[in-house]
Amino acid sequence: MAKGNGNGNGHGHGNGKAAVAELLRSRKLRVAVVGCGYWGPKVIRAAASLPEVEIAALVDLDLDLAAKVQRHLPAARTTTSLTEALKDETIDAVVVATNPATHVELASEALEAGKHVLVEKPLALSAGDCRTLGSDARERGLTLMVGHTFRFSPPVQHVRELMRGRELGEVYYVDSQRLNLGRVRSDVDKIWNFGPHDVSIVQHWFGVQPVAVHCHAYDYLQAGVPDLAFIVLEYDFAVAHIQLSWLSPEKVRRMTVVGSRKMVVYDDVANQVMVHDAGIDREHLGRSFGEFQSFGEFRLIQRSGDMHVPRLPHVEPLQAQCQHFLDCVFTGKEPITNFEEAARVVQILEAATESRKNGGERVELREVAVSV
Amino acid sequence: MAKGNGNGNGHGHGNGKAAVAELLRSRKLRVAVVGCGYWGPKVIRAAASLPEVEIAALVDLDLDLAAKVQRHLPAARTTTSLTEALKDETIDAVVVATNPATHVELASEALEAGKHVLVEKPLALSAGDCRTLGSDARERGLTLMVGHTFRFSPPVQHVRELMRGRELGEVYYVDSQRLNLGRVRSDVDKIWNFGPHDVSIVQHWFGVQPVAVHCHAYDYLQAGVPDLAFIVLEYDFAVAHIQLSWLSPEKVRRMTVVGSRKMVVYDDVANQVMVHDAGIDREHLGRSFGEFQSFGEFRLIQRSGDMHVPRLPHVEPLQAQCQHFLDCVFTGKEPITNFEEAARVVQILEAATESRKNGGERVELREVAVSV
C-alpha cells in the first residue's frame, strides 16, 4: 500500500484505493504505534489479537517503554521518532496513543506520509484542528478515525436502541458518573481525559449537539489541572449531567437515563444494563387509579414495575474499535467515529473549558444542527 | 405549663421557666401535631414512643387523615384547625408537619399561644422569616426547633468527628446524591423538599457558610416545580455538590467526602460509613517510591489502603430528634437545630432558587461568617 492518491472524493476512498484495499486484504496491515505508556499497550494488545494486523513499529520518546512492549512482539522495530519509523515504506497505518497535545502534529505527519491514522481520544484540542485533520485525510483518500471506544460497547449501543425505539418514552435526563482514584496526569486534565467518553456516548444517544454547556471544575492536586468536574449539557428537550473525578474512593462508571416510560442504569464496571419499568405517569382527571396525587387537571401516579437485565454480546470495545478501523481501511468506508464526530465532541469540551474558566458560566454552542 | 413568660433572656429560658420545666418533668408533655399526611404520622410514631410524650391533639384539614392516625392514639382529639386545638390549655407543645408554605403562620400562632414548637424542615421559606420566628420564641422564653433530622444521625455525627479530628486531612469536596422515584409533591419542589437534609449535613460538617451557590434545576412533571437539581456550594477551601431527583430508578442516599488523607462514603440506605485509607500523596522530589508520576518539583503517588466500616450506635434519628426537643423544653437549653441554624440552611436554599431562576448563575452569599 502506502500513499493515498489524494483524489479527495468525499466519503470513501477513490477507485484506485479500492484496488489497493483489495491488494491489502491479501496481506497483513502493518501498523506503527506511537506512545507505549499507559494506553498504548492496551491498544497494541487489542490490535495484535486481530489476525489481519502486524505491529511493525513501536515509537516512544522513552525507548525502555517501547522495548518492554516489544518483548511480546519480536517482529516490531523500536524507535524514539515517528519520522524514523515512517522511513519504513511498508507501514500502512499509524496509531497515535500519546499526550493529547501532540495528536495533531503526529497525525498530520502520518497523513502526509500517506498512512491511515487512528488517534486516541480526543482527536485534537480544538474542533478546528479536528476539521483540518479531517480535510487533509479526505483529500488524500486516507482513513482518519478517533478512538471513541465506547461507541463500540454493546451496552452503549443497546441503550441507544432503546432510545431510538422510543422504549424509554420521552427522555428527561442522562446522569453520568465516571470516578476513580486516578492515575493523575499532568499532560491532560480530567475533563479532556475522561470527558470524551461521556460526551461521545451522550451525543450518540441524543444525536444532536447541546444548546449550552456549564462546567464547574476544581483543581486540588495541580494548579490549573482540574481533577474534579461537573458538566451540564443543556439540550432543548433534556439535560445531561456528567461528573468526573480522579479523587474518588470507589471506581464508579455509571450512567442513568431517565425517560417518561422507562429508566435505564448502565453500569460499566459490572458491564450491565438494567431496564426499570418505572416512572411517574400523568393521568388526566376522570380516571380513577391506585396511589396518586392530583395537581390541577392531572394526577401523578407512581409506577414501579419489573426490572430487566438483557444479555448482551461479549465484545471487547477496544478490539471492536480496531476491527472497525481495519474495515474502514480495507473498504474505504467512513469510520463511525470520524473527524466530524470528533469535532462535535471537542466543541463541547472546548465550551466546557471556557465555562470552567468563567466560574461555570453558561456557554452557548454556535452551531446546533448536526447531521447524524 | 402553658404560656411562656416572655422574659426573652437570650439562649435558654428564664428562671421562672426552670421551675416550670421542673414541674413539667413530673408529668407528660402534651403535644398537638398539625399535619397528618405523609410525614406527620412518622413524627407522631417517633414522639409517641417516648414515655414522656402524650399526643393530645391531631390537626389536619382532611379530618379523615387525622382520624386514621387517631386509631392508635385513642387519647388524642382530632380537629381541622390549630386554633381549635389550642383552646385546650393543657397542651404544652406543637409539632408542625405541614406544607412548608404554612410553617410560619402555624408556628407563629403556636408561639403566640405560648407553646413550644418543633417545625419540620424547612423552618420557613426565607431566612428572614426564620429569624423573626426565632426572636419571637426567645422573647417568649419558648423552645423553637427545626427538624433537621440528619443532625441526629450517628453516621453524620461520625463523619463530622473524623473531619474535626483531621483524620481525613484537608477536605477537598463533598458529593451527595439523594435520588428516588418520588412521591412528587406540588406544594414544594425537590430543592426545598430534600435540599434541607443535604445542606444541613454539609453545613454541620464544614461549620461555615459557602461563599457562593450555583443551582441547575429542571422541571419535567410540573412546570415551575423542579424535580431534578444539581446544586454547587463553593467554599473558600472546598466544594459541595448536591444532586437531587424525584425521577430516579434507584433509591440512592449517598454522600462522599474526599480528603487528602482519607475518603469516606456514607451510604444512608445501608446506614453505613466506609472509611477508605486512600488518596493521592504529593511527595517532594528527592525521595524514591513505588508507583508514581513526577510533575515539576513533586510526585503524585497513589495510595489505596485498607477500608474500615465502623460500628455505629443504633439510633433512630427521628426519635433522637424528638428526645432532643423534649430535653430543650425540659431544661430550657437551646436546640442544636435552632432558628439560626435553620436560617443558614434556608439562606442557601434561597440562593439556590435565585441561581436556578437565572440559569445556574453564581449567587454570592452576603454574610459568610457564622458562629458554630
Next chain:
Amino acid sequence: MAKGNGNGNGHGHGNGKAAVAELLRSRKLRVAVVGCGYWGPKVIRAAASLPEVEIAALVDLDLDLAAKVQRHLPAARTTTSLTEALKDETIDAVVVATNPATHVELASEALEAGKHVLVEKPLALSAGDCRTLGSDARERGLTLMVGHTFRFSPPVQHVRELMRGRELGEVYYVDSQRLNLGRVRSDVDKIWNFGPHDVSIVQHWFGVQPVAVHCHAYDYLQAGVPDLAFIVLEYDFAVAHIQLSWLSPEKVRRMTVVGSRKMVVYDDVANQVMVHDAGIDREHLGRSFGEFQSFGEFRLIQRSGDMHVPRLPHVEPLQAQCQHFLDCVFTGKEPITNFEEAARVVQILEAATESRKNGGERVELREVAVSV
C-alpha cells in the same frame, strides 16, 4: 362468641359455627396473646394493625414484658397465666408465641376453653402431637393454625407459580441459606428455630415429602444445642439443601432454585426474586451449535440469557398470616397452614434431629405420599 360446639364435621366449622361467625363479623375478634418476648410483640403489632382485631389480654411469665407491650394497647389486660386470661369469656382466640416446648400444653388449654388458636412455628415437637391437637380442634369446630409465615410471602408464592407453570423446567435442586449472628436461644436449637421456615417453603414448592433426610449439625456455644446445621432433603426427583447458622458474620436469607430451563434466586433480605434464563442444554447430535462440548450422543450447551426481577405486591407476610387466621375463624374454612401441614414439617425436623444424633446418617421417612 366463645366455645365451639364440637360437631367435628371435618374441614370447616359446623353450621352453627357459620351463624356464630356471621355474628362475630359484626364485632371485633378479641385475642389473648401468650408470650411477650421477642416474637410475640411482632405478632401483636401485625394483629393490632387489623381493624377487626382487639388485643384483649397479654400473658407472660415475666409481667414486665407484658406491661411493656401493654403501653401501646391500653385496653389489654396483663397476666402471668393463660388460665387466668381465659377466665374472660369474651376472648375468642389465643395466639401462642412462647417457647416451642410449651406449645402443645398452651394450645390444648386454649382449645379446651373453646378458643380458636394460632400457634407460632413449630406447632409441636412431634408430628404426633400436631395431629392430636388437630383432631382436638376439628372435634370442637375450632380453627387451629400454625404460623408458617413464609407461606404468606409474595416471593415464595411467585416461585411456586413459576414451578407449577413449568417455567423452570425440571427442577434439579433447591439450596437455602438462613444465616445470621443470632439471638442464640437455649430453649430451642437452630434446627427447630429456623428450620420450619425453610422446610415449609420447600415443601410448599415441591408438594411432596422427601424420601430421606440427612442432617449434620454442630454445637459450639451450648452443648447439645446445635447452632450450625446442614440439612439434606432427598426427593425422588430432586434434592434440597438447607444451611442454618446462628454464627455468621452476615445476615443471609437466600434460596436458589435450579431448574433445567431457568434458575431463580430468592433473596429474602432484599425481598427480591431474580429469574435467570440460564442453564445447560442437552442437544442430540446432528445439530450444529455455538459453544458446546460433546459427550457420547449429546452435547451440553451453556445458555446464559436475560435476568428478570418481577415486581411483586408489597405484602407484610406476618400481617397476611393474621388476616388468613381471621378469615378462617370468620368463615370456618381450613387454614392453608393447618395441623397436617404442620405435621409434615415437624416430621422432617424429627428426622433431621434423628439423623443429627447419628452423625448425619440417612433417615427415611415412612409415609411419603401427601395430599397437597
Next chain:
Amino acid sequence: MAKGNGNGNGHGHGNGKAAVAELLRSRKLRVAVVGCGYWGPKVIRAAASLPEVEIAALVDLDLDLAAKVQRHLPAARTTTSLTEALKDETIDAVVVATNPATHVELASEALEAGKHVLVEKPLALSAGDCRTLGSDARERGLTLMVGHTFRFSPPVQHVRELMRGRELGEVYYVDSQRLNLGRVRSDVDKIWNFGPHDVSIVQHWFGVQPVAVHCHAYDYLQAGVPDLAFIVLEYDFAVAHIQLSWLSPEKVRRMTVVGSRKMVVYDDVANQVMVHDAGIDREHLGRSFGEFQSFGEFRLIQRSGDMHVPRLPHVEPLQAQCQHFLDCVFTGKEPITNFEEAARVVQILEAATESRKNGGERVELREVAVSV
C-alpha cells in the same frame, strides 16, 4: 540442563544439581506444555510472562488447539505426543495440563526423561499414585509440583495468618461455596474438578487432616458424573462444609471462617477479605453487661463491631505458582505444594467419592497426623 542424576537425597537436589541449577540460571528454562485446551493456555500465558521461561513445545492430541496457542509463541514446536516433544533434549521441564486421568502417565514419562514437572490439580486420582510419583521425582533429584493455585493467593495467605495469629480465636467452622454455570466436563466430575481448590485451602488453614468425610452428590446432566456436591469435613475441633455446583445462576466463590473472636468472609470474585469483629461471647455470671441472655452459669452476649477490609498485595496466583516452580527448579528446594500435600488433598477427595457412592455415609480417614 537435561536429566537429573538421580541421587535421591531427600528434600532438595544433590550438589551436582546445584551446579546445574547455577548454569540454568544463566539461560531460560525451556518448557513443554501438554494440554492446550481450556486451562493450558492460562498456564502458558502466566509462564510466558516470566522472563526466565521459554515455551519450547506445545503438545495436544488436537493439533489445532496447539497451533492456536502457538500463534503468540512462534518459538514453540507443536506436536501430538509428549514422547515426540521429549526428543528435544534441551527441554528442562514439562507442565501437564490435561485430563486428570492422564496425569500419572504423562508425569511419569516426563520424570523418566529427567524433566522437572508441574502437574495441574489433582496430581493423581489416588493418594498412592501421588506418593509413587513423588518417590520417583525424589530419587531422580527432580522437582515435582502440583498446581494448587490458591496456595499462592494473597487472600488465602492472609486468612491463614489471621488464624495462626489467633486473631479469630477458636475457629468453629469454615463454609465454602464454589458455584457457577459450568463448563461441564465429562472427563472429571465437579468434586475432582473444583474440590482440590477448597480442600487444599482448608487444609492449609487447618494444618491437619479431617477425621472423617461425608459427601452428598448428585448428577443431573450426565449419569455418574456429579455436578452438585456437598462435602462435610469433620475435624476434632471444627467442621468444614464445601458446596460445589456446575449448575448455578450466579458465580459464587466465597469462603466464610467463623471464629469465637472474629469472623472472616473471603470473596474470591471480589478478591476481598472482610474481617468482622463479631461473635457471641460467653461471660461467666457475676459481671453485668448490655444485651444478653443467661443460660445456666454463663450468659451469651452478642458482639457486632467494626468491619475491616485489609489491602492485600496485587498478585496473580497462577503467575506466583509458576514463579515458585521456577524457584524450586533453580534452587532445588521443595515446593510448598509437593506430592505429600497433593496426597493429602487426594486422600480427602477419595474419601468424599467413597462417601458419595454410599449415600453420604461417614468415611473415616485412616492416618490423621500430618506434618505441616
